[in-house]
Amino acid sequence: xxxxxxxxRSVDDFIRLCMNILILDGSRQPVAALENVKxxxxxxxxxxxxxLEEIILRNKSMNRCIGCFSCWVKRPGLCxxxxxxxxxxxxxANAQLVVILTPITFGGYSSLLKNALDxxxxxxxxxxxxxxxxxxHALRYESYPTMLxxxxxxxxxxxxxNVFARLAKRNSVNGHAPQSNSLVVxxxxxxxxxxxxxxxxLDGMGVTL
Amino acid sequence: xxxxxxxxxxxxxxxxxxxxxIMAEYLASRLKEINVEVEIQHVHQAIDxxxxxxxxxxxxxxxxxxxxxxxYVDSLPSGVIRFFELFRERKxxxxxxxxxxxxxxxxxxxxxxQSTVALEICVLFARDTGFSWNGGGAxxxxxVLEGKTLEQSGGKAKNLRAGLALLAVSMSLGGGLxxxxxxxxxxxxxxxxxxxxxxNRMWRKTAKGNGVGNRMYDKPLAKK
Numbered sequence: 001x002x003x004x005x006x007x008x009r010s011v012d013d014f015i016r017l018c019m020n021i022l023i024l025d026g027s028r029q030p031v032a033a034l035e036n037v038k039x040x041x042x043x044x045x046x047x048x049x050x051x052l053e054e055i056i057l058r059n060k061s062m063n064r065c066i067g068c069f070s071c072w073v074k075r076p077g078l079c080x081x082x083x084x085x086x087x088x089x090x091x092x093a094n095a096q097l098v099v100i101l102t103p104i105t106f107g108g109y110s111s112l113l114k115n116a117l118d119x120x121x122x123x124x125x126x127x128x129x130x131x132x133x134x135x136x137h138a139l140r141y142e143s144y145p146t147m148l149x150x151x152x153x154x155x156x157x158x159x160x161x162n163v164f165a166r167l168a169k170r171n172s173v174n175g176h177a178p179q180s181n182s183l184v185v186x187x188x189x190x191x192x193x194x195x196x197x198x199x200x201x202l203d204g205m206g207v208t209l
Numbered sequence: 210x211x212x213x214x215x216x217x218x219x220x221x222x223x224x225x226x227x228x229x230x231i232m233a234e235y236l237a238s239r240l241k242e243i244n245v246e247v248e249i250q251h252v253h254q255a256i257d258x259x260x261x262x263x264x265x266x267x268x269x270x271x272x273x274x275x276x277x278x279x280x281y282v283d284s285l286p287s288g289v290i291r292f293f294e295l296f297r298e299r300k301x302x303x304x305x306x307x308x309x310x311x312x313x314x315x316x317x318x319x320x321x322x323q324s325t326v327a328l329e330i331c332v333l334f335a336r337d338t339g340f341s342w343n344g345g346g347a348x349x350x351x352x353v354l355e356g357k358t359l360e361q362s363g364g365k366a367k368n369l370r371a372g373l374a375l376l377a378v379s380m381s382l383g384g385g386l387x388x389x390x391x392x393x394x395x396x397x398x399x400x401x402x403x404x405x406x407x408x409n410r411m412w413r414k415t416a417k418g419n420g421v422g423n424r425m426y427d428k429p430l431a432k433k
Contacts, residue, residue, distance in 0.1 A: 064253065064287055067223045067279065073416040077429040093430040106333040108284050108326075111294055115287035125426065126412040128318075128405045135318045135405060141428055159336075163329045170283040170326055 018049040019096035022145065024088065025056045026102040026113025033152040033185040034101045036194040041099060044209040053091045057112045060084035064115055071122035077140060078122055085119035093123050095145040097207060100168075104151040104184070107163025117171070131173050139176050146205060147177040154187045179205045210383045212309075214246040216271035218264070220278025220289040222253045228315045228351035229277040232373065235359040236275070239377035252276075253288035261295050265304075268296075273309045273380050274340070276331065279351075280316035280324050285331070293334045305340030309383055311376070313394065315351035319404040321395035323349070343379075344386030346372065346394035350404045368396040 023041065027034055038054070045052055063081040070080045079086055092098060102113045109117070123144075124137040149168035153160060165182045172180030183201045185194055202209065217237055221227040230251075237247040248267055255264045268274055278285050285293075296304055312331040314324035324347035335342040348369060359366045359373070372393030376386055397404070416422045 064222050064257070065281065067221065067227065067281075069415075072412060072425070074419050074421060076416070076421055076424045076427045090430045093428075094432050105290060106293055106330050106337060108290065108330045111287045111291035114282070114284060114290050117282045118287050120282070123430070127409050134320055134323060135401065140426070141431060160333060163326060163333060166329075167283055167326045170323075174283060 018051070020051045020091075020094050021045065021053070022088075022091045022095040022098045023052065023054040024098065024100050024113065024116060025054070025058075026100070026110045026116065027152070028058055028103075028110060028112055031103055031152045031187070033187055033189055033194065034103075034150065036189070036191045037099075037101060037150050037183075037185060037198065039191065040195050040198050041209070048209065050209070053095075055084075055088060055091065055116075057116050060087075060116075062088075062115055062119065065118040065121060069121075069126070072126035076122075079119060081119075085116065088116050089120055089122055092120060092145065093141050096143075098145040098147050100147065100149045102149075102151055104153045104160050104164050107160045108167055109151075120175075131176070134173070136174055144176040144178070146207060147172045147175060147180040148201065148205065148207075149180070149182040150185060151182065152185050152187065156186065179207070181205050211381055212245060212272040212383050214248070214271045215240055215273040215275065215380055216267050217247060217249045218274065218276045219249060219251045220253070220276055220286060221251075222286050222288055223279075225356070226251060227279060228348070228354055229279055231354060231356070231358055232313060232315065232348070232369070233277050235370065236277075236373050236377055239374050240381065243377065243381045245377075245381050252278075252292050253286070256288045256291050256295070261292065261299075264292060265296065265300060268305070268308065271308065273311070273343075273383065274305070275311040275313065275376075275380065277313045277315070278327075280314050280318075280327055280347075283323070284327050290330075293338075297334075297338050300338065302337065303339040305335065305338045308340055309343040309380070310335040310340035311343050311380065311386060312345040313348065313376075314345070315348040317350070317352050319350040319397055319399075319401045321347035321349035321397075323347075343384070344391065346376070346386060346391045348394055348398075350398055352408070353398050353404065365398045368393045369398065372396075 062085045102109045127138045129138040168182035217233045221229040328345040372390045375390035
């Protein structure tokens with residue numbers, strides 16, 4: 001192979017490996033375990049050419065989805081509320097990886113995070129299609145991001161953790177994620193422990209940062 | 210044991226309360242027939258107005274609480290989750306002690322099973338705040354009601370009406386939601402293929418009526 005071709009292939013590989021990455025933090029106040037996850041992700045992304053958008057939802061202003069469906073039948077693809085919810089939708093529509101962070105709340109997501117996710121209806125079409133044997137809304141965009149959902153909890157609680165993992169899985173089906181996984185981190189875990197867990201979960205998803 | 214007072218919480222963020230309100234009104238009428246006093250509260254209206262204390266007071270004066278909510282992204286709408294968070298913060302682990310908690314989900318997908326995780330979140334809320342979890346059910350394809358009351362909806366809402374009537378009796382006795390009631394509530398109102406066909410047609414027709422029929426596939430957020 002000529003030097004030119006080799007060089008071109010290297011550049012092409014690099015471009016393909018560079019991702020638009022969205023981090024959505026849905027904690028109402030900073031949570032040490034989730035801050036560790038973010039620090040680890042940032043450290044791994046550094047100098048790799050990824051484009052990172054980190055959105056701390058507690059600093060954003062967002063109306064609730066009112067189920068009006070205007071984003072499907074009046075302003076296709078756009079919410080009636082032109083606020084930070086729209087910005088999150090824009091990032092989601094163009095990301096290759098989304099990392100969602102939340103304190104586990106009754107097995108689910110915090111209300112802050114849930115509000116942002118409820119506002120993502122415009123990135124889908126109203127039309128029904130089948131995904132894994134169930135009826136879901138069809139894709140508006142060509143591709144959707146790989147999804148990693150990270151929940152923090154004070155101590156191990158299998159009931160909460162099981163519901164959380166199933167919710168994350170369901171969201172990935174609804175969100176047409178090509179790959180997905182969920183991870184639970186505990187309040188007292190060190191950054192090294194969080195790092196090891198993150199390695200395993202990213203590896204399982206085939207994501208290299 | 211019979212109860213005197215039940216609280217019906219409507220969990221829809223829609224201004225008109227949507228299908229959740231329609232079901233709440235039917236359930237309220239059945240409960241009133243069997244001499245249970247009923248109070249209906251709208252969760253989002255209270256939470257967004259900073260009047261969550263009104264919801265907490267309504268819970269305090271009721272023996273039985275039922276939450277009727279639409280499925281939003283596989284879970285409960287954010288305002289309902291905020292209500293759950295605030296209830297636990299303010300009322301603690303025993304805030305619901307001595308009271309029964311029920312939940313009915315309705316989704317825009319025809320399969321009622323899609324609401325299972327959302328109902329599990331309700332179970333954990335009840336457990337973590339001291340309520341007695343008395344059962345939950347899920348309605349699939351609730352949009353076929355098209356905003357009509359259950360009485361106006363004729364045959365397609367027959368099973369749902371029967372299930373809610375059974376639920377009303379169970380609630381009045383402080384009992385759990387029976388399997389029979391749960392099955393009736395979860396039975397499809399129309400066959401799945403018809404729901405999908407007419408649903409897709411309805412979206413096209415509505416968009417066309419709004420003058421955007423040819424823009425339904427727009428990708429306004431894609432980077433150029």
